[in-house]
Amino acid sequence: MGWKGRDVISIRDFSKEDIEFVLKVAERLEEGLNEKGSLDYARGKILATLFFEPSTRTRLSFESAMHRLGGSVIGFSSASSTSVKKGESLADTIKTVEQYSDVIVIRHPMEGAARLAAEVAEVPVINAGDGSNQHPTQTLLDLYTIKRAFGSIDGLTIGLLGDLKYGRTVHSLAEALAFYDVELYLISPELLRMPKHIVEELREKGLEVHETTDLEEVIPELDLLYVTRIQRERFPDEEEYLKVKGSYQVNLSILKNAKESLRVMHPLPRVDEIHPEVDKSKHALYFRQVFSGVPVRMALLGLTLGVL
């Protein structure tokens, strides 16, 4: 499949070859950035960022990526500042905005909104999160971070920790990891276990998957620990939440039993899942993960624009 004009809506639309290709292009761009500071592949091109709900980090990451590619950015960061407030349909908003831009990034509170936008728009559409459904660029930047840190994704033992039930990020990461030869430890409170159908799907695809509630017991096995936030509002009572919350703090003492080479990732923002003292340790990979968003999004923008 050609990349020019292609939409990036769901990680489910990607083959392993697609993923590997994006990661390779991102790597090339990162090297280019290191050499030159910024690139000019997208000079004269305009990105429209349509954030129907606020997500400052994601928006800044896309904007930074477009600027580093030499292009420019227009957009809005909340629905209340647009004619959507007046009841305009999503399709009309998209058809209007595409007159001003060459590529559209959309974040929307409704599931499927990005797919609909892509059907309406002639220009490529990139999904920056649709409700609790997809956030494919997050998954790609996670994979990129892993690949850059370890050289290869194959052969790793990976722990996914925290809210595995509702966490959109860990669901699509797990689905993408199914393309690789990895062993997974799913670590969560009973209440927040990974949905059964995902676990079954992973096993069907040949992954060795272990489910546990005990981080301390499995941490020595891991090459990578991917931490997610446990949201208080998911719990029926506060006490239950507090119990669980305490047991999953990643700090220097729990990391004592880990491999020297263990790396810790987190999609951020964190609350207290990772103690700040971990930041300066060699285990911390989460700020590097944030940085990875730029080359990965540059790759996707450049490829779909057809300038790379």
Add this chain to the structure above:
Amino acid sequence: MPELKVEVIPEGTVIDHIPAGKWLKVIEILGLTRPNGGTLLIASNVPSKKLGRKDIVKIEGRYLSEEEVNKIALIAPLATVNIVKDYKIVEKFKVEIPDKIVGILRCPNPNCVSNHEHVTPKFRVESREPLKLRCHYCERTIEGDDILGNL
């Protein structure tokens, strides 16, 4: 015997091998819950070799669109559709669940864009036995009663 009953209408459609008790859903799907033209004959809980018990619906003077046939397949996957002309069955075929279900089923996810914007709901059939569909927009899967309840 059901074969004899098929002869009863002069022109129209006979839907056979509907699971017992599902006839009402079939006529709902076809918009036949109020009298509109021809005779409607319903035989419910008829002995059947294939199903044990089955329903049969006969609609005089009306033929079905492909979309209607596909819709019936969702609740009666073994149904057969007979086209009757001049008291004879001139065509007979089995319903088939298509690969894509377009426009006949609402997505049960209240936060799905298809329930808020002007779009035709679409589903991909992920599995036929048991029936499992995936919404083209929100990507959620639906099964069983969620399908029947949203037809």
